[in-house]
Amino acid sequence: MRIIDTVGDFVSHYQPTSEYLEQYYHQFQADYDVYFAHHCLHIETKKRAALKKHSPKLPELLPMRDLFLEHIPKILQRYEEMFDVKYTKTVRLLVGLYGSNAFVYQQYHPDVAFCLEKLPYNETYIKLIIAHEFGHVMHYLYNDIYSQDWHLVNWTHPYTWLLQEGIATTLSTLLVEARLDEHFAFEEDREWLDFAQKNESLIAKQFLCDMKTINDSHTIYKEWFSINGGKNFKQTRLGYYLGYQIVIALLTQYDIKETFTIWKEDDFLSIMEQQLTNMT
Numbered sequence: 657m658r659i660i661d662t663v664g665d666f667v668s669h670y671q672p673t674s675e676y677l678e679q680y681y682h683q684f685q686a687d688y689d690v691y692f693a694h695h696c697l698h699i700e701t702k703k704r705a706a707l708k709k710h711s712p713k714l715p716e717l718l719p720m721r722d723l724f725l726e727h728i729p730k731i732l733q734r735y736e737e738m739f740d741v742k743y744t745k746t747v748r749l750l751v752g753l754y755g756s757n758a759f760v761y762q763q764y765h766p767d768v769a770f771c772l773e774k775l776p777y778n779e780t781y782i783k784l785i786i787a788h789e790f791g792h793v794m795h796y797l798y799n800d801i802y803s804q805d806w807h808l809v810n811w812t813h814p815y816t817w818l819l820q821e822g823i824a825t826t827l828s829t830l831l832v833e834a835r836l837d838e839h840f841a842f843e844e845d846r847e848w849l850d851f852a853q854k855n856e857s858l859i860a861k862q863f864l865c866d867m868k869t870i871n872d873s874h875t876i877y878k879e880w881f882s883i884n885g886g887k888n889f890k891q892t893r894l895g896y897y898l899g900y901q902i903v904i905a906l907l908t909q910y911d912i913k914e915t916f917t918i919w920k921e922d923d924f925l926s927i928m929e930q931q932l933t934n935m936t
Contacts, residue, residue: 657732659747660687663721663772666751672711677703677753687748691769694762696755706753709773716777717751723782724749724770731786734831741797743790757842758785760792764806768793780834781842787831788839791824798916808920814867814876814895815928819919821881822899826907840896852897855889860935862888863898867929902931 662684670676681688696702732743748769757774761767768789775785799806810816828839837849852859863880866888870876879885880895906915906927918924 657729657743657745657747659725659728659749661721661725661749662687663717663749663751667714667717670710670714672707674703674707677707687750688752690759690761691750691752691755691771695759695769695771696753699753702753702755706773709754710751713773717772720772720775720777720782721749723779724772724786727779727783727786728790731783731831732790735790735794735827739794739798739801741794741801743793743797758789760789764796764800764804766793766796776843778843780832781838783832784828784834784839785842787828788824788842791827792820794827795820795823795916798913799920802913802917804917804920810919812873813925814863814873814880815925816919817877817881818895818899818902818928820899821896822901822903823916825896825900826903840893840900848891849897851889851891852894856897856901857936859889859894860898860932863895864929864932864936898932898935901935902928905931905934 665683666680669680681692692699728747736742745763745765746767748767750769750771751773752771754774756771758768758770761769770785770789775782825839829836832839835844835846837845841848866876866879877885879887880898881893883892886892886894903915906918910918918927921927
């Protein structure tokens with residue numbers, strides 16, 4: 657594993673100007689290409705807003721960077737021992753424009769990036785997001801162990817996203833001790849979890865309804881998995897809760913190998929739909 661730290665340079669030379677940000681992102685262009693292509697749209701608008709936010713966040717960035725440097729190897733070691741795999745790719749510590757807070761790259765053995773400006777300065781929450789993102793990585797590496805034919809995975813199907821987020825959240829609960837709401841939000845959000853638990857049946861029904869009536873997967877992603885969605889219930893990212901509940905249910909019916917590789921099965925979509933129906 658290689659860790660690329662752009663945070664130290666950002667803090668050392670920071671100036672609250674658009675010119676500085678352009679110079680900084682140009683200097684580390686190779687590390688920010690994927691971020692700006694997929695995880696931080698409307699760059700000029702976000703840049704203007706970020707210039708007001710970066711300065712107050714600046715004193716936290718280096719201590720946060722140090723916590724990431726401390727806990728990434730520890731959490732990764734536990735995962736590698738759990739699944740008997742070895743992670744050999746690149747982890748990037750970035751300071752972005754308040755787009756995504758973290759992401760894995762679109763690779764079968766993916767790089768990982770964490771965007772520190774978007775995250776709270778809290779050791780537990782930092783451990784949670786590390787565990788969640790590397791949960792995605794372990795899901796992919798585990799599939800490679802069993803010779804996953806990646807062409808069988810429908811990456812743009814919402815049921816695939818439910819499985820991915822459900823597995824990553826489930827794994828984070830095994831590695832980091834925290835309340836369940838914190839595993840979903842990477843901060844305290846008891847009201848969100850309380851709403852999801854009390855309205856689980858209605859939420860599952862609405863997801864199934866959207867699957868039948870909305871043909872655009874991007875629209876479903878925004879509504880159920882994005883911080884910019886949540887129009888149905890005025891609560892964002894409820895797809896994460898559904899995915900977690902589905903994976904917990906699957907693990908009572910299948911072993912971990914079957915659950916982690918279930919997206920290659922011919923009846924995968926039917927299995928996921930039945931799990932949602934069981935929740936209604």
